[in-house]
Amino acid sequence: PLRTPHRFDGDGPAVSMELPVLGTWDVVVVGGGTGGGPAAIGALRHGAKTLLLEYLNELGGTSTAGGITRYYYGHICGFTAEMDAAIGKVPGTPDWNRIDKGEWYRKEIRKQGGDIWTSVLVFGAVLDQAGKLGGVCVATPFGPGVVLANSVIDSTGNADIAAAAGAECQDQERELGVQGTGLSPLRPGDHYVNTDYMFSDDSDIIDLWRTFILGRERFKHAYDLGQLIATRERRRIVGDFVVSPLDIYNLRTYPDTICVSRSNFDSHGYTVHPLFTIKGPDHDAVFADLPYRSLLPRGVDGLLVTGLAISGHRDAMPILRMQPDVQNHGYAAGVAAAMAAESKKSLRDIDIKALQRHLVAIGNVPERVLTDVDSYPLPQATLAAAVEQLDDDWRRLSVVLAAPERALPLLRDAWRSAELPEQKLRYAHMLGMLGDGTGFATLLAAVEAAKDWDDGWNYRGMGQFGPSLSLQDSMIIALGRIGDRRAQDAILAKAKTLTTSHKFSHFRAVSLALSQVGDQRAAAVLAELLKQPGMSGHDQPVGSDPRRFAKMENPDYRRTEELRELFLAAALFRCGDVDGMGRAILERYVRDGRGIYARHAKYVLANP
Incomplete structure (x- = not known):
């Protein structure tokens, strides 16, 4: 049988044909x-x-x-x-x-x-x-x-x-995360050219078409374009x-x-x-x-x-x-x-x-x-030492996460025996990320005590190193993973203060946490966020002209706006929706020319 990949509807049909x-x-x-x-x-x-x-x-x-x-x-x-x-x-x-x-x-x-x-x-x-x-x-x-x-x-x-x-x-269907992409200009005498100003899905012919049209307009004074899109992340x-x-x-x-x-x-x-x-x-x-x-x-x-x-x-x-x-x-x-x-x-x-x-x-x-052998599973003594050594820099965190089932009892004991407030919060934070509610009260109190947002993160492609979440963002996501509805009020209180001037990471954290808690009370707050001027309407339908986005001075902020809208719409849809607003936004992105966005929106609609 001949199997052909089908971009939009999962596995394509198996077809038969005669070929030499x-x-x-x-x-x-x-x-x-x-x-x-x-x-x-x-x-x-x-x-x-x-x-x-x-x-x-x-x-x-x-x-x-x-x-x-x-x-x-x-x-x-x-x-x-x-x-x-x-x-x-x-x-x-x-x-x-x-x-x-x-x-x-x-x-x-x-x-x-x-x-x-x-x-x-x-x-x-x-x-x-x-x-x-x-x-x-x-x-x-x-x-x-x-x-x-x-x-x-x-x-x-x-x-x-x-x-x-x-x-x-x-x-990239389940988690809307993809490394930035570019299509570079070609100038006689140039050797090295590297860019990052868009997302592009190599599996999607519509997306590839848009990428070349946008690149041609963006670099219309160059001799030519490169023949390959510089995607850094693919299927x-x-x-x-x-x-x-x-x-x-x-x-x-x-x-x-x-x-x-x-x-x-x-x-x-x-x-x-x-x-x-x-x-x-x-x-x-x-x-x-x-x-x-x-x-x-x-x-x-x-x-x-x-x-x-x-x-x-x-x-x-x-x-x-x-x-x-x-x-x-x-x-x-x-x-x-x-x-x-x-x-x-x-x-x-x-x-x-x-x-x-x-x-x-x-x-x-x-x-x-x-002579190497698999160095996993890590010894219990190594795991115990790593739990004990968790500090403000999260040393040995990767060791703890490598064996979460064995680490959980050690983390619970460490939270119970911690004497300093910052130690207790650290273990509560770690437990929350693993979906364990032992330190829920400690983590909730820390989020409630933070009256103002800390410095977050807006999308950055070229030159991005380090964290893409703030400490508050991380703690809010940890609360969401616990899934305890008692966290809802604290998360909603933070969400209500958000405006378009706040960083993308705060919206991402709130959206992820509220989606995981799944309380319908969140829907009204999310809908109000999406009604703010500039918060929605950033989709690009398949039939739209990609050339109008070619000269944007800050392509990172354009991606920030698009991602923010998609995260909020997905959370709204999963929290019960308001007047079909979340569904309508997701359906627009299903028809978006960018394959990454289209596939993610389609996945969310199919997996509320």
């Missing part, structure tokens, strides 16, 4: 960008007959057609270091020449006997009767067909093949393992590490993980091991996934998505696929230690990975 088989390969790599080019090279160097499919007419993806021609962070070692040395830099700059890098990929693949098809779109996945992925359907300049493979590597960066094959994916698979920020902060090791990533939490927006709801990410760089299982989509055989689509929590991706690391784990994926073809084993059954030995030999990973 255009060839059979050991490995087919879909996407010739940051992960796909290295994947093809890795497979070819290990003897696999390999085909690389790319819809553009150049290779390299973000690092060439996307204009990101220098590294922000990343662990520059192994395959990446080899490639960088071969390409070199533009004299007097930290940048590589985008044409040189794309050409290096092409020559290296052809030197190894690999096939490259450009101007090719993949439009479906071919599954055998057992559900194993056996190839992909392609539209070429010479007509459509099927290419068959022992293994497929999805390097689309958007899990397009995984989604078509029926893999479970992580989208991701749910893999055999999902990397979380806790794994990163706790330096978790694995028996199947195939890459060591390095970056800081350059979040280009706000974070949503419980860890960052209490303590925002800092500016320091960290290392993170990446297990092979994060490239394997759960429930799908014959497929590996690379790049922004690997299996990680959205707030872990700033550490995992740097170009040097995507290049290195892409190379590892190619080697793994070649090993599967040679051994006639499934991708899940390859000799992982043999793969690691090769990666150690070329410098991709340190030798310790050969």
